[in-house]
Amino acid sequence: MFIEIADLMSDNDMLTLVVTKKDGIMSVSVLPKKVGLKDEAKNHLSPMVLRGTPEEIDQHFIRQVRSPLEKTIGMLTNMAVYEKSMEETIAKSKAATEAKKQEDAKKKAFTEKMKKVETLFNEKKISEAALLLKQASDMPCADKKQCEIMKSKIDVELNSGTLFVD
Template sequence: MFVEISELMSDRDMITLVLAKVNGKVSVSVMPTKKGLKDEAKNNLSPILITGTPEELDQQFISIIKQPLQKATGLLTNMDKFEKSMEVAQANSKAASEAKKKVDAERKAFTDKMKKVDTLYTEKKYPEAALLLKEVSEMPGADKKQCENLKNKINIELNSNSLFAE
C-alpha cells in the first residue's frame, strides 16, 4: 500500500492519514499537502474521507483514493510551480528595474556634462570644451555620435584660428 501511495506523490508532498474506528468500521481521512506552499487556497482543500470495514479498505483503499489524490496533489504542485514562477518574475522585475535606474542615472550624468560642454562651446572656450568633451565621451551612457559631432564642430573652431588652416 505505501509503495502505491508514494508513487502518487511528488517532491515535497505530504499525506496525512487519520484513522478512526466506530462500530466495527474504519474511517480514513486522507489529506495531501505540500511542504513550503504559501498559497492560502491550500487551506480550502477538504480531506478525502473513506469509511468501510478493515477488509474492504485493505482491498479497495488505493483504488478509491488514487484519482482524488492525484487531482489534489496535482493542484498543489501547480500552486507550487506558480509561486516559484512568481518569485522568479518578481526577482527579474527588480533586476530590470535596477538596471533601468542605472542606465537612466548614467544617461542623466552624460546629459548634464554634455550641457556644460555645449555652454563652453557657446562661450567660445573651445580648448576647455574639447578637454571636457574627451572626458564626457568616455562616460557610461555616452552618445558616441553626439560626442563625435560636437568634437568635429570644436575642432573646426580650434583650427580656424590656426596659421595652417586649410
C-alpha cells in the first residue's frame, strides 16, 4: 500500500492519514498537502474519508483514493509552480526596475555633463568645454548626435582665431 501511495506523491508532498475505529468499522481520513505552499486555498481542502471493515479498507483503499489523490496533488503542484513563477516574476520586475533606475541615472549624468559643456562654451571656455565634451562622448548612454553637434560648434570656435584656414 505505501509503495503505491509513494508513487502518487512527488517532492514536498505530505499525506496525513487519520485512522479511527468504532464498533468494528474503521474510518480513514486522507488529506494531501504540499509543504511550503503559501496559497490560502490549501487550507480549504476537505479530507477524503473512507469507512468500512478493516478487510474492506485493506482491499479497496488504494483504488478509492488514487484518482482523488492524483487530482488534488496535481492541483497543489500547479499552485506551487504558480507561486514559484510569481516569485520569479517579481524578482525579475525588481531587477528591471533597478536596471531602469541605473539607466536613468546614467542619462541624467550625461545630460548634466552636456549642460556643463554648454555653460563652458557660452562662457567662452572652449578648451574646457572640449575636454568635458570628450568625457561626455565616452559615456555609455551618450547621445552621439548631440555630441557631434557640440563638437562642431567647439571646432568652429577653436579654429576661428587662427590665421590659416584649412
